Amino acid sequence: MVKLFFVRSAHIIPGMENGIANLLGALSLAVMDRIEHGAREVVGRGGETPAALIVIGYGQGMTNDKLRRILGLSHSGTVRLVDRLVSDRLVERRAGKDGREVALHLTASGAASRNELLASRISAVTSLLDVLSAAERKQLATLIRELLARQDTSEMDRFTICRMCDDRVCTNCPLPTSKGQHGH
């Protein structure tokens, strides 16, 4: 009886310890609900399409295949996603340096939609955050920054996590990196 108690407590880490995981899960769900709702209003599409627009806008000579890996989609899914962006006049396919590659570029209205998208995202998160005091927000920022900085992420993981990041406000990305690739 006593032995059973110790065994179980060693595995479950009862109560408080998992409470933080549940809280962060709930907050993350609320945050993403709001971000995705705003994104759909801006570009009229869901799934990974808004993220694709943001990633292409980083402008590091994005190709179909790089995009595929960042978004975590299949190859054909990515081609069709780009088809939609092209038919919406937000993206152009140009010739890449390598004759196989396609160089993806935002059109003028694509760049405008991307800016709206980023603003909508920041606004959505801010509306949840602004119940905290400036001091509390600073504390939270420090903790999240540490949390991200200590993750063991591959280069592609970093691009994936940052696939909706606002390169206008995220000047020094906390994610660990041997060499800084995309400046955010």
Add this chain to the structure above:
Amino acid sequence: MVKLFFVRSAHIIPGMENGIANLLGALSLAVMDRIEHGAREVVGRGGETPAALIVIGYGQGMTNDKLRRILGLSHSGTVRLVDRLVSDRLVERRAGKDGREVALHLTASGAASRNELLASRISAVTSLLDVLSAAERKQLATLIRELLARQDTSEMDRFTICRMCDDRVCTNCPLPTSKGQHGH
């Protein structure tokens, strides 16, 4: 020139202030990516299906229409979602008290899948959190709890935010409520 500078700085709140929003956005995306990936592995379905299984499992005599509002889906979308859960033998439709309503209940294997789902979710979030020290996690928990407690949420908002919450570990939900409806 100087005037322009002041006007712009008043609107944009440059740098640091939006940095926290971007960080929380990135973290939330990483958290939900991991939760959704695990959920799809457990139940073999995506979208709001995993959340539906969890919500039905709260066992407060869930109906099709309550579920619809909690998940934020259309009516028909919800009916078809329940169709899938029924065809997967995870949920049963029983007669509700009101002759119009359908009472949704988990089958034995539905309850088992739900437990796997909750465990997978906690594990996914924990794997991101455990780079923090116990003290840091406690600090973070306090901040998130405050953030959630100060939100201006309707009753339905609370159910929506909590639609994937683990009622086994979330003993006192921080979300503001006049009367506690679902004990988590």
Add this chain to the structure above:
DNA sequence: CCATATATGTGCGCTGCGCACATATTTATC
């Protein structure tokens, strides 16, 4: 020069979902 790797495009089908409509039951009104 030829096999293999890399990058893109296509036919086809499935899952998840919304709109419009149909149906059944309760509640309100006269």
Add this chain to the structure above:
DNA sequence: GATAAATATGTGCGCAGCGCACATATATGG
């Protein structure tokens, strides 16, 4: 107590987003 309105569910239909298998074009290494 009959009838209108509200509530709750189910269905036909179509679209968006995505993956699998296959086809094609360009580069790279033996």
